Amino acid sequence: MKSNQIIVLLLFCMITVVKGANINAEKNVSQIVTINDDGSFEVEFIEETIVLNRNGHQYAKAFFRYGDLYDVKNLKAEIIANGKTQKVKSKEFLDVSADYGGNITGERIIYYQPTYPVYPYVVRYSYKIECSSLFFLEFFGAWSPISSEEVKVKKYYYEFNYNHLFNIHKQFKGDTSLYTVSEKQDGITIEMENYVSESEKHYYVPGLDQDPGFVPQPNKFFFEGSFVDMSSWRDYGNWFYKLNEGRDKLPENKVQEVKSLIQDTDSELEKIEKLYKYLQNNTRYVSIQLGIGGWQSMTAESVAANGYGDCKGLSTYMKGMLEVAGIKSNYVLVGATYGKMHQPYNIDVPENNFNHVFLVVPMEEDTIWLECTSSNTDMNYSGFHIGNRTALLVDKNGSKLIKTPSFTYEENAEDLKIVYDLEKDIPTFEISKTVKGNKAYMEGLDNDYNLKINEIKKRMKRNLPFQVSSLNDFKVEKIKELNPTFQLTLKGESKGLMSSAGNNRVIRPLMICKLDERIKLELNYNRKFHINTRQQESCTIKILLPKDYTIAEVPSDVNLESTAGSYHLKYELKEGELVINRKIRFSGKVFSPEEVKEVNDFYNKVHKNDNKSLILLNNNKS
């Protein structure tokens, strides 16, 4: 008992030491938000970073964006070290345009990276951010202590001052026991001390911010002359609708072109497909977000003339073409990319947290989703960019939150069929791989695949777990359009399929299909976590055994079912050959901390079985 107690104590010390082990900087911050009567607001910052070592430098840098809609004023910086204070001269700050080809915002960047040879040293910044509209309150007026496990927040003081002219909804985030909130009649204060964020890194839930924070959400205000009503999702969506109404009108020559394109097409689905392909073949993505242009689309006419636009512009152009074809479509606002997949939305309180627009075409029997910025994905493919999440459907008076298509196992699947012929003098391999949906996307397979054949071949060869002596055949074929499906075939020879162990041979047959990484969470992980999206992989490996060799021991079959997914492994030894069937499904769940052990157990077993070696005994010399 006593030794167990000692072990527990040591473990506790280790965990404690490990947790605080990599603090590279500390911060003291004061942030005061004040709303003015005209709907503008200011945020005054005093930010002090104590750089503890070389790895802490990055947390002391100054990086500000400013432009017509928000500005940085009164920026001052000091370096304090060895009891001395040194002012940073304004000429040491770099002030440069943020724009480049393909991305135009009209903004500039102020940048400064302090350097000092000894540690610790302190960098103190004071500055004020001035915003012209409450539209940016959720960004610049929010409280969000730094979320890095390398930085300790020693003290954070946040003050939010109300203005009676504006209604503000208060959203508190994360573990509220980690900070102290004081509510007064004229505002709130939040204080936090000695906080270090938990490490999420690899297993973070994309889009789910689990760190402490506070977001003030205004519901009515002006933005660039436009009155924005965010009392409900419906109101917000309707505002977006009005802001962009009428911008989808095509010039006459384009109207004629569209009509000519679809003239021999009866079905609506075919019309959509033709127009979508036309959009993809004739336009490209260029981001232009100047002023309210970040929310109001370029006109369809402008996109038609230039052949480029951002997500709003390209969606508007597509919308206009569909309109000419007599097909109704709606804008959808979304937090796009994999990193925003599980972004939560309060159904009662809208927030300005979208970064992308695409189109949805509601049809009688189905709904078609159109990602208008991609030149090479299939119609209706949503994938990591816009799939499996909450979004806002924009309508004239009926805007509402919706769900984009979820992923299914079958739609995101990989199927491998492999033959290893070890009988030959130089063993050969034949690989046939079928990938669908997100699995195809991960392989870089899209409608432009025929322009990248060499690249795909190189990548496939590079990812083989054995040395290739020669490649005899390689093919890529697209089998299906909607929910894109591709088949890849690779044949060749390899001296590295088996390795020797004295007179015997060793093979690791599942190296070709095993997991790309070892999944293991710390036992004390106490946040929600996410491993991967819902998908499945199946693999059949046939090994033609070399003459005079037998398998020393055929591993047992494995059948696992878990909240993390399922795993089935079966070995069948037949005359002169071994057939292995492996099938794994990943549930794609967002897991709670209580599920860490179960998830670890599952992946531990998968990992162990995938890495098994098979020993081939030499019958003549064993």
Add this chain to the structure above:
Amino acid sequence: MKNIFTIIIFLLTGFQIIFAQEKDSRLGEVTKESWDIHNLDSIKEIHDAVIIEKIGKSIPGEYFGRVDYSVYLKVLVLNETGVKRYSSKDIIYFKRGSLNFNGITWNLKDGKLEKTEFNAEDNGYHVDYLGMLNKVIINYPNVTPGSIIEYEYKIKGLSAINVPTWEFQAKDPVLYSSFHSGILTDYITRAHYIGAHPVKVTKLGKSKAIVSHRGRKFKELTNTLYEANNVPGIVDEPYSQVLKNKLTRYTFDFVGYTDINSAYHELGGDYSKLINDYLLSDEGFTKYKSNNKFLLDYFEFSKATNLTDTLSIIKKGINNMVAYNGKDGIIPSQGFRKTIREKSGSSVDINLIFVSVLRELGFVAYPAITATRDLGYVNPYIETMGHFNYLLVYLYRGYDDFLILDAVKPELAPNAIPLKSRNENALVINDSGDEYWIDINRNSLASTMTTVEIKLNSESSITKNISKIRTDADYALFMDEIEYNIEEHKEDFRRNYSKNHINSDFESHEFIFGKEYLTENITITEDISQVHNSFYLNIFDDFQLRESPFSSNQRNSDIDFISPWSKKFMVTIEVPEGYKVKEDIESKVVLSKDKLLSCKIIENTNKQKLTYIIILNIKKHFFLKSTYAGIKSFFDQVSLELNKNIELTLVEEKRSGIGG
């Protein structure tokens, strides 16, 4: 009648002469045939675009000492990557200069040629970039895969000394590239060819130009045309040189001019002259030669017993006094006292302090200037100061014996030159100003010594104690590779290691920064394959070159290993009592045909202990691509040997426990 006919002929000839003069604009030279490119299908498999024409011109501008520089480009984009690369342009230019930019996007649709014109005024987005610089961002309209883009621009008022290098080669293949250089006969220039692809040089003869300078008109130009055809594109490959080293190009150098009073001024000259004129006569640069005894007060040398100690003390002292501010060059930005006071300095400031301290201690030390790696190697035959942008420390140790040092990175040993400044040649600035070149890599060696001790535990697991000692180039290159972030490296290493090893558990992983070495110690336990009473393991698992770095059968560029190699690996396994070993690993030597690559495998086994040693050497760092087949074959052979396993079989009942 005859007279009228003669007059008509004369007039026509006159018109021809007028129209035969060079057109102001090349735009519009696209026809349907422009898409008929030989081998286009093969090119599409590898490249993202084809540069059909790239034409440049530099002729004297309106004012003396200035040129008008123009570029015309015609490119066929093949895919989305090509669209991204060529469908926009950011041009930075001086506010006082002027920019004229026009272009056309061409698309061939259903056999019809469609064009969309664009220019900087209508399609450009203008910003105040930085200081005296403006930037215009132009997104070309209607560009899709299959489009041909033409554009041309002219920058007026560029300094004649700063005529850009003309690159005939690019990432994408170039079908035709030419550069017309028009130089006033009063200027003396030199053009230098660098590369592997032929460039034809044609003297076009003299022509007239009007250039104003205090009213004086200069008359004559010497015209030269440089041309290249069918220049292949550059493909990314492992262990290849930086892009700049691969590009076929011409650089232009002004070495002198005659002024309005017909006096000749030499700008260039040989290196000795340049060193004396530009560096040894610069008060700021030569501060290291003055009395700098005060610097010694910042260091404590009492514990130094040898050169290594001394260098380490100096470097550590400098790193504690001055932080690198990210700036490079060859002229110091400030004096030593100011650098120390401000605690911040450029690489020049830092390394000149190093030189100075060494000299105060009585060593023979000089600055050595070079170019950072990304700019390509410095060609000693092109005499210009323009291509140097980094300063190292040269320490003389004896005849043909020297050290190259760099104090900029606090994490590195003094002689571990970071990849950034590891660039073939450096020019030593000795006190006499003589031209003296050194090969930075000559005394450099990418050396790693790895020792692995394997112990068999109970329950089919092993414990490995791995120690890696990196020196010189390997020390620096490793730190560069992990971006000086040790903690992140440990995490990445753990993650990658555990992918292929069952139940691996890292008991410890630490780094020790020595005066000359970087030591990495790792202790891992993991499961191994077991069948009945036999265990199987690959003992060379931790040797970094167990897998060949070269998988492709073809090679498009020369091979650069950055530095000669010396990799040593030793693994020992204690054989528990009662166990028998079966393996077919033999002592052998694998040699490349030219004997420049060698791998010695030494087996030394007895009943209780197995020891295997690998010594892999590469004698030089640069190999022509024609030798690739031999290099690949060498690594393939080594890999085959190192993928062998050993089998440990229990042949009698255990008399004692296994392992620890």
